[in-house]
Amino acid sequence: QVFAAAARRAQGGSVGAGDGVVRIPIRDYVELGLGSASLPSIIEAFAAYFALLLNRPFDWAAAGISPMPAAAVLDSAGARVRLSAASQIALDLGGAAPLLPDEEPDPALNLRDHLVNPKLNDVQVAAVGDVLRRSSGRVPYVIFGPPGTGKTMTLVEAILQVYLREPAGVVLCVASSDAAADVLAVRLLAGLEKVLASGAAAAAALFRMNWWRRTAASLPPGLLKVSSQNAKGVFDFAPLQRLAAAAAAGDAPPPLRIVVSTAASSQAAGAILGDRAEDTFSHVFADECSQTLEPELLIPLRFAGPHTAVVLCGDPKQLGAGLRSRLARADGGFDQSLQERLMACCGIYRELAAYDDSEAAAACGFPVPAWRRRRRSITQLAHNYRSHASIIALSSKAFYGDRLIASADPGVADSMRGFALSGGGGAKARALWYGVDGEHVHEVDSPSFCNPVEAASIAAIVRRLLASESVAAKPSVGDIGVICAFRKQVLLVRQLLRRDGLGAVNVGLVEDFQGQEQRVIIVSLTLASGLGLGSGLDAVGDAAAAARIGLFGSAKKFNVAVTRAQALSIVVGAPRQAARDGSWCDMLRFCVEQGTYCGAEFWVGGLEGFGYTPEQGTGVDDVVRRAEDQLGLGSGLAHAMYPRALDLFFSSESEVRIMM
Numbered sequence: 001q002v003f004a005a006a007a008r009r010a011q012g013g014s015v016g017a018g019d020g021v022v023r024i025p026i027r028d029y030v031e032l033g034l035g036s037a038s039l040p041s042i043i044e045a046f047a048a049y050f051a052l053l054l055n056r057p058f059d060w061a062a063a064g065i066s067p068m069p070a071a072a073v074l075d076s077a078g079a080r081v082r083l084s085a086a087s088q089i090a091l092d093l094g095g096a097a098p099l100l101p102d103e104e105p106d107p108a109l110n111l112r113d114h115l116v117n118p119k120l121n122d123v124q125v126a127a128v129g130d131v132l133r134r135s136s137g138r139v140p141y142v143i144f145g146p147p148g149t150g151k152t153m154t155l156v157e158a159i160l161q162v163y164l165r166e167p168a169g170v171v172l173c174v175a176s177s178d179a180a181a182d183v184l185a186v187r188l189l190a191g192l193e194k195v196l197a198s199g200a201a202a203a204a205a206l207f208r209m210n211w212w213r214r215t216a217a218s219l220p221p222g223l224l225k226v227s228s229q230n231a232k233g234v235f236d237f238a239p240l241q242r243l244a245a246a247a248a249a250g251d252a253p254p255p256l257r258i259v260v261s262t263a264a265s266s267q268a269a270g271a272i273l274g275d276r277a278e279d280t281f282s283h284v285f286a287d288e289c290s291q292t293l294e295p296e297l298l299i300p301l302r303f304a305g306p307h308t309a310v311v312l313c314g315d316p317k318q319l320g321a322g323l324r325s326r327l328a329r330a331d332g333g334f335d336q337s338l339q340e341r342l343m344a345c346c347g348i349y350r351e352l353a354a355y356d357d358s359e360a361a362a363a364c365g366f367p368v369p370a371w372r373r374r375r376r377s378i379t380q381l382a383h384n385y386r387s388h389a390s391i392i393a394l395s396s397k398a399f400y401g402d403r404l405i406a407s408a409d410p411g412v413a414d415s416m417r418g419f420a421l422s423g424g425g426g427a428k429a430r431a432l433w434y435g436v437d438g439e440h441v442h443e444v445d446s447p448s449f450c451n452p453v454e455a456a457s458i459a460a461i462v463r464r465l466l467a468s469e470s471v472a473a474k475p476s477v478g479d480i481g482v483i484c485a486f487r488k489q490v491l492l493v494r495q496l497l498r499r500d501g502l503g504a505v506n507v508g509l510v511e512d513f514q515g516q517e518q519r520v521i522i523v524s525l526t527l528a529s530g531l532g533l534g535s536g537l538d539a540v541g542d543a544a545a546a547a548r549i550g551l552f553g554s555a556k557k558f559n560v561a562v563t564r565a566q567a568l569s570i571v572v573g574a575p576r577q578a579a580r581d582g583s584w585c586d587m588l589r590f591c592v593e594q595g596t597y598c599g600a601e602f603w604v605g606g607l608e609g610f611g612y613t614p615e616q617g618t619g620v621d622d623v624v625r626r627a628e629d630q631l632g633l634g635s636g637l638a639h640a641m642y643p644r645a646l647d648l649f650f651s652s653e654s655e656v657r658i659m660m
Helices: 002-010 026-034 039-045 047-054 087-092 122-133 151-165 178-196 199-205 221-226 238-249 267-280 294-301 326-332 338-345 358-363 389-399 452-467 487-499 555-562 582-594 620-631 655-659
Strands: 072-074 081-083 141-144 171-175 206-208 258-262 283-286 309-314 378-380 431-435 480-484 506-509 518-524 565-573 597-599 602-604 610-612
Touching (some): 122 151, 141 151, 151 171, 151 178, 151 283, 171 178, 178 199, 178 206, 178 221, 178 258, 199 206, 206 221, 283 294, 294 338, 309 338, 389 431, 431 582, 452 480, 452 487, 452 565, 480 487, 487 506, 518 555, 555 565, 555 582, 565 582, 582 597, 582 602
Parallel strands (some): 141 378, 431 565, 518 565
Antiparallel strands (some): 602 610
16 A cells, blocks of 8 residues: 555655655655665666656655766657766766777677577567667667567577677566566577587576475476575575675676576565675566566566666556556556556657667767667567467557568468358458357356357357368367356356367466467357346446456457467457447457358447348348358357246256345
8 A cells, every 4th residue: 555655646646634645755665666775776777767757857856865977857848868968878888978989899780690599570680689789778678569479589589699799798587477487488598508509508507596485396397407496495596696606706707697587586686696786687688577567577677777778578558467456556556567657658668760869979079889879769579470460450450550560370370261150151351250149147146257158159169160171271179269258158168168078178268368379269258238237337338337347348358369369260249248348349340341240130320330130131142141050050149049037047046046
């Protein structure tokens, strides 16, 4: 509560008597987040961040410290960080106005010819070059990676290039969870083994720092050699302790150059390195930082000294960290990650193109190479290597400025060509919608909904997929995933699939599929049209009323759900209910316009109304399609399949449950 209040006060509000909370200055806000007593250097290192976040110059006097040589402020247009004089470039170099030769070598010279992973595209290579040149100055550099664009691949290449090109650099890499940190460590170890041609040298250069309570069984076997355990098999921090001892004694540093940890577990580095923590790490990389709470991410950022480069990698348009506290969401705003806050509040992170800062270079009074004048604080990756073009089209337009480029392997992306839910053959678009006019139900003592009609339709679609002979590459059970809106629907779909011997189909919530991909994804919206959700959801046409339940009301959940598929995405749900949510209404309209909608008829009114009425067609194809709908997946009319009278609906329930 105190931290949430501090965040609210830090955004410029004065404290009223009724708040019951004393005024907390910005200095204490930092201290609460970092848990560190050595604040002046930390505040110096992140002065630019706070100035941008609060949309005003940093109040050095109120913080009780002397200002650094150049304080970061926003210009009048709020478009770019400016530093007084031109010490931005000097600070990048680690000194005050050093004299540099005009021919200072470019840190990213011939980068394309010396990539560890030569498959990187030009945008990814440019991002790696920006990291090596520190083109963002003292503010964090952001790698904005939409779904399937290879953001972790880019981050791994940047870390390996720092290892190769900065012999004195020591890198701290953090992620939101142990699973994400393990993926990062596995890829880094493979890259080190490739460039060093020695497994022993690679293992000595990398340390996967695990919290002492983690079990060895939960760690991928290949990472045991880069972890450290004591005689009792408990994870310890011995490699980091040897690094600290060498620094304290003035000895040559050990070969350890890369430390990988979760953001929370990185606090061990502070206890071990002490006051030397800020001088130890030349770079701090944060992967999947959009899934990390901002206070949690401040733990590794406390180790960033004035000349430490900070790189944030993630996608704030996808799901973030889960928050159960209403106070943390409403008052603290902690459902917003640091990367999302920066991209939303700071002008420099809205400028995707690089710019030449010749004005600052001219004021330096010494020669500045052209590569130092080139400034950029963010790169948005553009090439999607996961999905068919029609699957990412809507997401690209809604969330990523229509910049995504479909670059998936045609053998995978086109593997479901020819599949259709109804007669008439498969359409070119690989985003389909099967409309179901069902009913959602839930047990009296459970808030989780299920929809028997949707569940039965999904089971039928899975059987149809596995039996399809018209597709380019027939899918297997492991190629299919089902995303449900509620846990109760997950259990029901699993039950129906296991009854048919299809238990290997991956069924889960949208949170379970974050970061995952499968050739075919089926999405179950579960909720029907305004039935049994209370008065708040019964007002048809009120978009806000349908919000914040299941897959509705969350643009991030929508984005994750529709971008998991590689070759085929199928939405199963009630069209009338979906039309009340902006994102799902756009998806519904897209499927209708592409001719990939079938099932229950509907009409959405308005100036640009749209809908689907199969009875209006009188041609042979229309008659065949209607017959196939009836004989194949069914009409999708729950009222014709399930009784609605309460005495019949609950006839099989026990008297005790009826009374409850």
